Amino acid sequence: MPPGNLELLSTEVTTEQPRRYDDHGVEGKGGQACVLNVLDRHLGRHVALKEMDAIEGESTAKLAESRFLVEARVTGRLEHPNIVPVHELGRRPNGRLYYTMRLVRGETLSTRLRACPGLKERLALLGAFWDTCKAIAYAHSRGVIHRDLKPANVMVGKYGETVLLDWGLAKIKGGPEAGPITDPAIVLPKNPELTGDGTAMGTPSYMSPEQALSEEIDERTDVWGLGTILYRILTGEAPFATGDHDERIARASYAGLRPVLAACPEAPPELAAIAHKALQRYPRHRYQTAGELAQEIGAFMTGGRVRAYTYGPWALLRRFAADHRGVMIASMVALLAVVGALVAVTVALRQQTQARAQEQQERLKAELNLAGAYAERADRHLTDFRYASALGFAALSLVHNPAHPASPAYRPGFDQSFPHGRDLRVQATSTAVQARGHFGFTFERALLSEDALGPLAFSPDGRAIAAAAYDGAVRLWDTETGELRLRLASDGLVTYAAVFSPDGACLATAGKSGHVILWRAADGARLAQLEGHAGPVRALAFSPDGALLASAGADRTVRLWDLATRKTRTVLRGHQGEVRAVVFHPNGTRLLSAGVDRTLRAWDPAAWDSAGFVLAAFAFSVRSIAVSPDGARIAIGCDEPTVTVLDANTGEPSQLLTGNASFVRQVAWSPDGSLVASAGLDRTVRVWSALSGEPISTLEEHPAVVSGVAFSPGGERIASAAFDGTVRVWRGGASPLLGLAADGSTLLDLCYSPDGKRLATAARDGTIRVWDLAARRELRAFRGSLTTDARVSFARDGSVVAGAGGAAELFSIETGKRLLSLPLKDATVARISPSGTSVATGGDGGAVTLWDPHSGAILLALSGHSGTVFDLAFSPDSRTLASAGKDGAVRLWDLETGRLRSELKGHASWVTSVDFAPDGRLASAGKDGRTIVWDPATGRELLHRELGQWTSTRFAAAGRYLATDCADQYVRFWDASSGELKLLVRTPRERVSLDVSPDGSALAVNLGRAYSIYPIDLQSLEVEPTSLLSEARRRGFAETFTAEGSAAALESAQP
Incomplete structure (x- = not known):
């Protein structure tokens, strides 16, 4: 049974017996513990004693102890020749934990490799690597994942014995997780060979992509770790050996390493193929177990065939001949027998013909x-x-x-x-x-650089894009051509921020050096260097008038620089950790900053010298702040997969934008405030509607962490920067149209105008609104006297809108005035004839009435339905009226005589919708799930579909398609002639009703409190x-x- 029970984290251990161990010196020193050579006086032998260092901070110390206990107990339960045995676990008189283990005299694999002059000497250590693979395969069989495999954790003894060390980051499947140490006061190690504590657990130089991105890990993560050790043996260097912590994490996140044969052309190609397979970006493409990897190494060492390597024909023949001389001789004899077998060819050909047909069928099934x-x-x-x-x-x-x-x-x-x-x-x-x-935004172009990129910005005129880079240089590209305009090299250290002044004349940059540099944007001339921060500068922001520059740093301060004098105006103190984000309010009345201490602080110009005040607090460190153009809302990006939108005055959350799969690194608003975009560790840019909070688009082309995102000043483009060294530019339009009901009222119905340019909505409060879809604005609002479930429809010319809901009313869109109010209290539906000469209404009592639209006089009273009339439809020539009701009948009325022409019977329950096609066909649908197309002249069914649930129907695209709206969240489009299903469109679950535009190019979906337009493109069918x-x-x-x-x-x- 895997060691996954909670006793692994129990802090109850025995205290060291006095004078049991005599100290004989330090054998080694790690990140948070040291290993001593001690004499165990009870057994009379030397053992290794690993003792925890003293760690400041109660929570940090508890996490460190948990990891130490897991390491000792996991190691103690793994009994394998290549895993060092643990003898005792206890606590020393000074309170520090310790455990003793066999003393292995030798050197780490890392030390041995550094001493190797060339590839030949490094390959001599391949046996130690093979032993390590087998040890990991055993650990996996016991449910233990190491998570920190590297040459420094492999000990090679004097006599060639191999021992795997340091199980401090081990994960037990199904067991407790000690977790990373995330105290911001802890400094990450500068040595890339040391294990660092932080959100991404492991050693940056050898870390797998899933560890760098804090994704789910399993045994294949250790396969990556083994691959990095093999990479080091073959090339003499670690996969991610250069750069600081962030740079190594960045490269690990997208597996950005040089191929083995590029780093060392003389490396054995079979071993290079093994390393390549073990170091695949996605776990499913690697060896699936450490045992498979061990078998491959064993095959190479014993002269066998390596499955990961593709051998040429002659290479295979030579290997086979060398290993199977007897078989080769026998094969020559067998060759003679082949001649005799030619007699069977005729029979085989017949069989092949049959097999060929079967093979073709199987090939089609595979397709x-x-x-x-x-x-x-x-x-x-x-x-x-x-x-x-x-x-x-x-x-x-x-x-x-x-x-x-x-x-x-x-x-x-x-x-x-x-x-x-x-x-x-x-x-x-x-x-x-x-x-x-x-x-959606459409990809336009990629702008290339030589190193990982950070945040980026558009110039105020939108003609240039600037991006910070990890190689210390800031690059400026021409937005229209993609041409690199300038490369501004500073001091070679990482640049974290690049922002344009409001007039676009100046570019400010800052980074790891702690300096803020001002550049002339036109030609890249260096204007000034501002010094004052006691550490790296993480963020910059110009005031709206360009008079001030704010800089936020790792020294927990925000500095305000007077750009006229280029001197510090004031230093804002109050944050308890690194400040990662700073931004001015659009009207310049407030400065906002946030960072590792998880607070958003606000600073007022009248009190720059104060500590400001905490506007909001969060559960995670903040990386980015963006204020909406109107200053009313603040978008926050944190070390979590959610973008939080706050009320700028109160700091209270107003929206949570979800969809990211990992941390958010930067957020941005579109210039019109309608969109919010985020860039994150999940390698995507996500865009939401700022009004509804609905996701709109996911831009996905980056293969690495996306570190920056920005909208162009006109809003027609989005640019994104990533750790893969590219800026990608996207072109798009405005957000999907979305309208709201007034005062929080619920929308009950909506309807397209006949030309598809307008939309009418009816709300529970009795208001009918008409929206101009092209101008994206409300055109008219009619406060009528509708009291119950309201319905709305247009006249054929689109000039008049009719509403029904208890009352029935007509309104002029041109004048905004009520044209007619009919004396009804139970109206359920009202339709205007195509000729405009009559208005038909239906009611709860089954009455169907025709009215004069000018005088309100009754033209016809049609009786026949025994229950509520749900829908009405005029024929294209206005001579026939179809009525549908609760009694399950569809009735056709001759409007010239006022008589019932026919009754169409085909439904088993309520008929809730009817619609005429331009050619006179009639469609009906209802509660029984049936959709029927009729020939009104003969009463014959032309098409019959059973959908099994409540359905409504409309013709679309001039009657070519029939759209059915079902209760299962899908709208189906059928060929109205053949009945063949052509299209399925998924709609939101919360929808109340919908309408199809006359040309079939869009769906208007009623979401209850709002409506949204969902474009479709029926031309794609062809x-x-x-x-x-x-x-x-x-x-x-x-x-x-x-x-x-x-x-x-x-x-x-x-x-």
Whole structure:
């Protein structure tokens, strides 16, 4: 049973017996403990005693003790020749924990490797590495993951024995987690070989990507660690040996290491292939167990075949001949027998013909399986608002689907044998239609640099982009051309911040050196160097008038610089940890700062010398602050996967923007305040609607941590910077249109105007609003006398809107005046005839009435329904009225005679919607889940679909498609002639109702308190899959996924 029980963390240990151990000197020193050579007087032998160092801070000391106890107890339970045995665990008289173990006299593998003059000597240590692999495989069988594998934790004895040390970061599957030490006062080690404490647990120089990104780890994390040791043996250097802690973490996060053969061309190619497989970015691509890796090393050392290496034919023949001389001789004899076997060829050919047909069928099934995998991936990316990838994977699914007529693999009749192919075709087409029509930023270009990048900024005129870099240089690119304008090199140390002055004439930069440097943005001339901080400077901000510059630093201060004199105006003190973010309020009345102490402080110009005041406190360290353009809201990015939006006056949270998979590094507002964007450790830029808090788009093309994000001054672009050394520029439009009901009232109904340019909504408070969709504004608000469930509709020319809900009323959109109020108290629906000569109403009592729209006089009173009338529809020529009701009947009325023309019976329950197509066909749907298309002239059913749940229906795209809205969250689009399902559109769960635009290009969705427009593109139904794939690549898919029509494209997209 794995050692995962809670006794691992028990602090009850025995106290050291007096005078048992005689100290004979220090054998080694680690990050938080030292190893002594002591004589155990009870047993009369020398042992190693590992003793904890004294650690300041109660919480930090408790975490350190927990890790020490786990290390001792885990090591003590692992009984393996290559794992040092533990003899005793206890507490010394000074209160420090200790444990004793076998004293191994030798050197660490790290020391041995440093002493090796070349590759030949390093390869002599391969046996020690093999032993380490076997030790880790044993530990994994006991449910223990080491998490800190590196040459410094492998001891090589005098006689070649190998022992694996330091299980302090071990994770026990299913057991307690001691956790990292995150006290901000602890300084991370400068030596990349030492284990650092922090959010990412492990040693930066050997850390796996999932550890660097604080993602879930398992045994394959140790496979990476073993791969780094092999990398060190082959190349003589650690995978991430240079740079400070942040730089090494950055490179580890996207596995940015040089290939073995690039670092050491003479390395054995089989071993290079093993290292390459063990060091794959994604765990599923590595060896799945340490045992597999050990087998590969064993195969190499014993002359066997390494599976990770691709041998040429002659190499394979030579290896086989050398190992199997007898077999080769026997093979020559067997070759003679082959001649005789030629007689059987005729029979074999017949069998091959049959097998070929079976093989083709299996190949088509394989294509279908691949299409299914692509379709599933496309759907996931659509759900996560990754529109370019969703479109690309949907196109690939269609390309590979043998049931799709435009696929190279298409076989007529295939979908008859495999109906799943037809379902996949609809699924992929639906994803493509939604991804193609939906709002999103489109990839424009990538700007390249030589090192990891940090925060970035647009110039005030939007013509330049500046980005800070880890190599100490700030780069300026031309926004339109992508050309590198300037490279501003300072002192070679990491640059953390780069901001433009409000007039764009000056660029301020700062970083690890602690200096703030002012540059002339036009030509890169160095204007001034401002000194005063006692450590790195993390953030900068100009005041709106450009008179002041604020700088935030690791010395826990914010400095205000007078740019006229270029001297410190004041130093703001109050933070209890490193200050990581600083920003001025847009009107200049307040300065905001935040950082490691998890507080947001506000400072007023009238009291710069005070400690300010805490506006808000958080559960995690703050990395970024952004104030909305109107100054009313503050977006906060923390060491958590959520962006918090605060009320700028009270500091109270007003929204939580969710969707990130890891920490947020920077946040930004669009210039119009409608959007919020974040950049984070999950390698994405995410965009939300600032009004609704709904996710809008996910920009995903970076293969590494995204460190910065900014909107252009005009809002037409987003730029993102990342640890992979690129700035990516995206072009997009405004956010999806969203309107709110007044005073928090609930929206009950909505309806498109006949030309699709306007939308009418009806709210519970009786208000009807008309919205101009192009201008993105409310056009009219009519306060009527509607009292119950309100319904709304337009006249054919769009000039008049009708409302029903108890009362029934007509309003002029042009004048904003009420045209007519009908004397009704139970009206459920009101429709205006296409000719504009009458208004039809239906009510709770089953009455259907036609009214003169000018005088309000009754033209016809039509009786026949035995219950509530739910819907009405005029024929295109205004001569026929269809009515649907609770009695399950659809009645057709002749409006010239006032008589019932026919009664259409096909529903088993309430009929809640009816609609005429332009050619006169009639569609009906209701509670029984049936959707029926009728020929009104004959009463014959033209189309019948059973959906099994409450349904409403509308014709779309001039009657070509029939849209059905079901209770299962999906809107279905059918070919109105053939009845073939063409499209499935997922809508939000909280929707109340919806309407399809007349041309079928968008859905207006009623979300209760608001409405939102969801674009769709029915023209995509006719586009060739290869054209869709090309379009996806233009939108950014090609930048990440390059293997057209192959499984490699699917594999490369894995998160």
